[in-house]
Amino acid sequence: MIKPLQSLGTLLLFFFLALPAAAQPLIDSESRFHPIIGAKGMVVSQEMVASQVGASILAEGGNAIDAAVATGFALAVTLPQAGNLGGGGFMLIYLADENRTVAIDYREMAPSAATKDMFLNAQGEVDAGKARFSIQSSGVPGTVAGLVHVQKKYGNLSLKKVMAPAIKLARSGIRVTVALSESLSSHRRLLQSNAGAKQYFFKKDGADYAVGDVLKQRDLAASLKRISAQGAEGFYQGKTAELFLAQMERTGGLITQADLDNYAVVERSPICGDYRDHRVCAMPPPSSGGIHLVQMLNILEGWDLKGLGHNSADYIHRLVESMRRAYADRSQYLGDADFFPVPVETLINKDYGRVLRDKIDLDHASRSADIGPGLKRTPESTETTHFSVWDDWGNVVSNTYTLNFSYGSGIAVMGSGFLLNNEMDDFSARPGSPNGFGLVGGVANSIEAGKRPLSSMTPTIVFDPQGKPLLVTGSPGGSTIITVVLQLILNVLEFDMGIAEASAASRIHHQWLPDDVYYESGISPDTLRRLREMGHLVSDGAAVLGSTQSIQSNGKGVLFGATDSRAHGAGVAIQP
Numbered sequence: 001m002i003k004p005l006q007s008l009g010t011l012l013l014f015f016f017l018a019l020p021a022a023a024q025p026l027i028d029s030e031s032r033f034h035p036i037i038g039a040k041g042m043v044v045s046q047e048m049v050a051s052q053v054g055a056s057i058l059a060e061g062g063n064a065i066d067a068a069v070a071t072g073f074a075l076a077v078t079l080p081q082a083g084n085l086g087g088g089g090f091m092l093i094y095l096a097d098e099n100r101t102v103a104i105d106y107r108e109m110a111p112s113a114a115t116k117d118m119f120l121n122a123q124g125e126v127d128a129g130k131a132r133f134s135i136q137s138s139g140v141p142g143t144v145a146g147l148v149h150v151q152k153k154y155g156n157l158s159l160k161k162v163m164a165p166a167i168k169l170a171r172s173g174i175r176v177t178v179a180l181s182e183s184l185s186s187h188r189r190l191l192q193s194n195a196g197a198k199q200y201f202f203k204k205d206g207a208d209y210a211v212g213d214v215l216k217q218r219d220l221a222a223s224l225k226r227i228s229a230q231g232a233e234g235f236y237q238g239k240t241a242e243l244f245l246a247q248m249e250r251t252g253g254l255i256t257q258a259d260l261d262n263y264a265v266v267e268r269s270p271i272c273g274d275y276r277d278h279r280v281c282a283m284p285p286p287s288s289g290g291i292h293l294v295q296m297l298n299i300l301e302g303w304d305l306k307g308l309g310h311n312s313a314d315y316i317h318r319l320v321e322s323m324r325r326a327y328a329d330r331s332q333y334l335g336d337a338d339f340f341p342v343p344v345e346t347l348i349n350k351d352y353g354r355v356l357r358d359k360i361d362l363d364h365a366s367r368s369a370d371i372g373p374g375l376k377r378t379p380e381s382t383e384t385t386h387f388s389v390w391d392d393w394g395n396v397v398s399n400t401y402t403l404n405f406s407y408g409s410g411i412a413v414m415g416s417g418f419l420l421n422n423e424m425d426d427f428s429a430r431p432g433s434p435n436g437f438g439l440v441g442g443v444a445n446s447i448e449a450g451k452r453p454l455s456s457m458t459p460t461i462v463f464d465p466q467g468k469p470l471l472v473t474g475s476p477g478g479s480t481i482i483t484v485v486l487q488l489i490l491n492v493l494e495f496d497m498g499i500a501e502a503s504a505a506s507r508i509h510h511q512w513l514p515d516d517v518y519y520e521s522g523i524s525p526d527t528l529r530r531l532r533e534m535g536h537l538v539s540d541g542a543a544v545l546g547s548t549q550s551i552q553s554n555g556k557g558v559l560f561g562a563t564d565s566r567a568h569g570a571g572v573a574i575q576p
Helices: 008-018 048-059 064-078 128-133 143-154 159-172 178-186 188-192 195-201 218-230 238-251 257-262 289-300 313-333 350-358 478-493 499-504 525-533
Strands: 036-038 042-045 088-095 100-106 266-268 271-275 278-282 384-390 396-402 460-463 469-473 549-553 559-563 571-574
Touching: 036 571, 042 048, 042 064, 042 549, 042 559, 048 064, 048 159, 048 384, 048 571, 064 088, 064 143, 064 159, 064 218, 064 384, 064 396, 088 143, 088 460, 100 143, 143 159, 159 218, 178 188, 188 195, 218 238, 238 257, 271 289, 278 289, 278 478, 289 313, 289 350, 289 460, 289 478, 313 350, 313 478, 313 525, 384 469, 384 549, 396 460, 396 469, 460 478, 469 478, 478 499, 499 549, 499 559, 559 571
Parallel strands: none
Antiparallel strands: 036 559, 042 384, 042 571, 088 100, 088 396, 100 266, 271 278, 278 460, 384 396, 460 469, 469 549, 549 559
């Protein structure tokens, strides 16, 4: 196991002494924000122990894919609110030897018994409780299939090797951090309403785990061990599947053995676009992230953003108007492309971006009411989680996965140790009605058996003008993910920020409906006043938007890692 980093100053000194002069990183000593620096591999995640697990795999000869799989399974132990066996996600992999990027879709899937009106009550209204917190809110999990698939196809090491640290953490226990203690306590009502979750995440007498307590997860360790020995069959068949299906039968769930047997990981071509002289690649449908990231970059490319000034009113105005148009398109055109003809090429076409840009009034805000009715914003869950990995061979992994809400549905599979997702809420339960993140969808994202719900997850790799990876990033944050990733990329490419500063900079968000501009602290009051004068509906108070986990290369073999200061307990680990 990699030891926690003790001192950034010591680390910097080490690298200045160890690296040849030509490879020495350029550090701006005047900056308030400094990255972690590594000359070999690096792992950045929302939980330090999981990052260390990934780095230890790199040190033992694993590549970025091995480390990513190890990190993903470790997060299922150390970050139970988002890391998972019972959820799903997306992974973007750059294979250095092949100079090729592949998108891995292991998104959850609607069970065969799912119907388009399954979450509507007798009055035809959406039953939000059923869609988000019932056993029927769970889609067929894809995480285990996805991680096993990439490790077997692209990894260097055995599955048993890369899963050993996660099994040990679950069996021997993890030290409860401030972040985990607060998270469990704040979700007490949800988790204690389910017998399995109550058993796994609270003491025998029902008391909270305090900071410093040891949380052992023996049932989860057993589930992980079965996967380690049998691969995906150790989850989708056999003992774990029996426990899973028993939970479904006891509580009226829809997922069957046939659904588990029929789940399949899909390798897709990434969505890529050019922003000035850089190439940006992200996920295709059923994620909306890649399409709308490229779409917004196409709109913004036509302006001198640097000349406007970072987070000036004129800059934010252009961001908001670009976001407004992209999210309006998302509501109408985006869904699982295996079920609905998503007009991908049109949406990411630069000519289309130019058309949208030409319609933007540079002095006055548009009104989303001109496109559709405003809707009340619902609370955002930040408990998706992202991690980034870079190895010494130049392979890169960007991975985002989730249970949807924090702790998913709050329902744990008894005897297995893991929580179920509530991803069925990411479908449009009724066209025009918002989901739990306030996002409005249409027929393109309606519920169908075997379909994958639309997502905002945006694992991203940015390439330099020579076609080599420059930046890998991603974020949790529900509907804000795409705009958070957009701003981090612009901070680096347009404003020449180092990755630490780019990660810490204040952010804004707009998603068409509701017609509100959300902002973080650090945005000037004068800027907010100017935006209101332009006609923007600016929220009354500051928000917290996203939690990027990023690695940047200087192109000379030196990596700069930054975990978002907005996340408790996140960390960067380097290969020694």
